Amino acid sequence: MKKWFLIPVLFLFVWQPAKLQELSDARIHIMNFGQFEPNLHFINDTVYLINFWATWCAPCREEFPSILQVSHKYANRKFKLILVSLDLPNQVESQLLPYLRSKNVTSDVILLDDTNSNRWINKVDPDWSGGLPFSLIYGWNFREPYEQSFTFNKLDSIINLKTKKQ
Amino acid sequence: MRKIILSSIITILSLSYGLSQGYNVGDKAADFKLKDVDGKLVSLSDYNNAKGIVVIFTCNHCPYAQAYQDRIIKIDKKYKSLGYPVIAINPNDPQIVPDDSYDAMKVRAKEKGFTFPYLFDETQTVYREYGAKHTPHVFLLEKKGNEYYVRYIGAIDDNYEDETKVTQTYLANAIDALLAGKTPEPSMTKAIGCSIKDKQTQH
Numbered sequence: 001m002k003k004w005f006l007i008p009v010l011f012l013f014v015w016q017p018a019k020l021q022e023l024s025d026a027r028i029h030i031m032n033f034g035q036f037e038p039n040l041h042f043i044n045d046t047v048y049l050i051n052f053w054a055t056w057c058a059p060c061r062e063e064f065p066s067i068l069q070v071s072h073k074y075a076n077r078k079f080k081l082i083l084v085s086l087d088l089p090n091q092v093e094s095q096l097l098p099y100l101r102s103k104n105v106t107s108d109v110i111l112l113d114d115t116n117s118n119r120w121i122n123k124v125d126p127d128w129s130g131g132l133p134f135s136l137i138y139g140w141n142f143r144e145p146y147e148q149s150f151t152f153n154k155l156d157s158i159i160n161l162k163t164k165k166q
Numbered sequence: 167m168r169k170i171i172l173s174s175i176i177t178i179l180s181l182s183y184g185l186s187q188g189y190n191v192g193d194k195a196a197d198f199k200l201k202d203v204d205g206k207l208v209s210l211s212d213y214n215n216a217k218g219i220v221v222i223f224t225c226n227h228c229p230y231a232q233a234y235q236d237r238i239i240k241i242d243k244k245y246k247s248l249g250y251p252v253i254a255i256n257p258n259d260p261q262i263v264p265d266d267s268y269d270a271m272k273v274r275a276k277e278k279g280f281t282f283p284y285l286f287d288e289t290q291t292v293y294r295e296y297g298a299k300h301t302p303h304v305f306l307l308e309k310k311g312n313e314y315y316v317r318y319i320g321a322i323d324d325n326y327e328d329e330t331k332v333t334q335t336y337l338a339n340a341i342d343a344l345l346a347g348k349t350p351e352p353s354m355t356k357a358i359g360c361s362i363k364d365k366q367t368q369h
Contacts, residue, residue: 056229057360058263086358088229088327115325118336121356129299131361148367 026100028085028092030111033120039082039110040124043140046078047162049155052112052124052134054086055099059149060133064103066152070159077163083109086132137162188297191353195221195307195314198292200255200285203272208253208283210307210314217249218308218317218344220337223287223298225256226274227265228360231301233326235278238302241322241337242282250306250341252282257293257301262363290364300359306340306350317344320355 042048051067053060071081087096089111100109114120121130125145128134135146139162189195197210210219222238224231242252260267268286275284287293296305306318318340323332340350 058363059361115327115331116333117326117358118321118324118334118352118355121358128356130356130358131300132358133361147361 024106025097026105026107026109028096028109028111030089030092030113033112033114033116033123036084036110036112036114037123039084040136040138045140046080047137047139047159048080048082049159050082050084050136050138052084052086052132052136054132055091055095056087057132061099063133063149063151063155066150066155068103068105069152070155073156074159074163079159079163081107083107085109085111087111089113188295188299189305189316189319191316191319193316195305195316196292196295197314198285198287200287200292201268202283202285203268203275203280206283208285210253211312213251213309215249216251216309218306218341219314220245220250220252220341221296221305221307222252222254222302222322223257223293223296223305223362224254224302225258225263225266225360226270227258227263228301230326230357230359234302234322237322237329239278239281241341244338245341246281248341248345250344253285254280254282255285255287255292257287257290257298258363259290259365262365266363290366293362294364298362300357300361302357302359304337306337306344308344318350318353320352321357324355326357 039048039050049067049071053064055061067081071079083105085096092111096109096111117130121128124134125136127145128147131147133149135150137144137146137158142162195210199207199209202208213219220241224234224238238252238254245251256266256271258266260270264270268288271284271286274280298305302322304318304320304322305316307314308317318337320336322335322337324334324336325332336352336355340353343350
């Protein structure tokens with residue numbers, strides 16, 4: 001009888017490392033457009049890259065490593081990457097977190113959960129059709145929309161130029 | 167040799183110029199002749215008794231497109247008898263997305279029991295001409311004589327996630343407006359979707 005009792009206790013020990021790993025997961029912030037909107041309008045000397053993407057979007061996955069690479073490369077300049085996922089909220093555990101884990105992303109990730117996209121797409125950029133991926137690069141004196149996926153070299157040259165000016 | 171280079175530059179420029187174009191509300195829509203999943207060619211001009219056509223660019227692989235499959239069937243069932251049948255067109259290059267191949271389209275149409283033609287834009291010329299940007303993307307056409315005019319461009323409704331939480335049925339409202347002899351309002355909406363897979367626009 002006593003031995004049976006030990007089995008769940010053993011399980012607890014086995015699970016411990018897995019729990020620790022979860023602590024370093026990316027933090028997902030689920031928000032509607034109103035909550036997200038201030039991210040589009042920071043006025044300071046930092047250059048922002050806002051990348052709208054989703055794990056189900058193949059060209060998004062393709063450019064994702066390049067975006068992370070550029071973000072690491074310019075970590076010591078006034079540059080900030082804001083990842084905005086359009087995955088469905090019920091796929092955070094099954095899709096989004098496993099994907100971010102596989103790319104070693106431990107930073108904050110916004111999940112924009114606002115189905116009335118007709119209302120908010122124009123507020124991000126009037127020329128954005130709604131296709132993914134979409135990136136907005138902006139600073140206090142410029143604002144550039146990119147409805148396309150980036151290669152490392154292209155994004156690197158843009159961010160290098162923009163952050164040099166500061 | 168120079169001539170060849172020059173003419174290819176012009177071709178590329180005009181193509182990329184063409185890519186950024188597309189229809190606006192009020193434009194005349196070009197007819198097309200595309201292959202359905204059963205191999206039959208389908209054109210706008212086949213629809214003698216229609217008042218208009220609901221052209222929807224959609225595909226197999228995109229979760230947003232999948233979320234709307236059942237709603238597109240419902241719209242076709244409701245509006246076909248009122249003179250507005252649906253024509254679905256897959257604009258994606260299967261070399262980029264194998265799930266959107268012609269064979270995969272046949273499987274999907276059968277599985278879901280599509281009540282409308284599901285056409286393959288193999289040369290990707292139709293979606294470029296229309297200016298579809300992502301899937302799903304609706305172009306509601308009204309028939310005047312033998313010509314079709316674009317009356318609404320955009321989304322099917324305002325909630326891809328949950329049909330029961332839809333507050334604006336943009337497409338159905340637009341068709342209802344046309345049936346009542348009115349102008350659809352709004353005549354253009356935007357929605358998140360999967361970008362159309364085209365080697366020419368891949369960067």
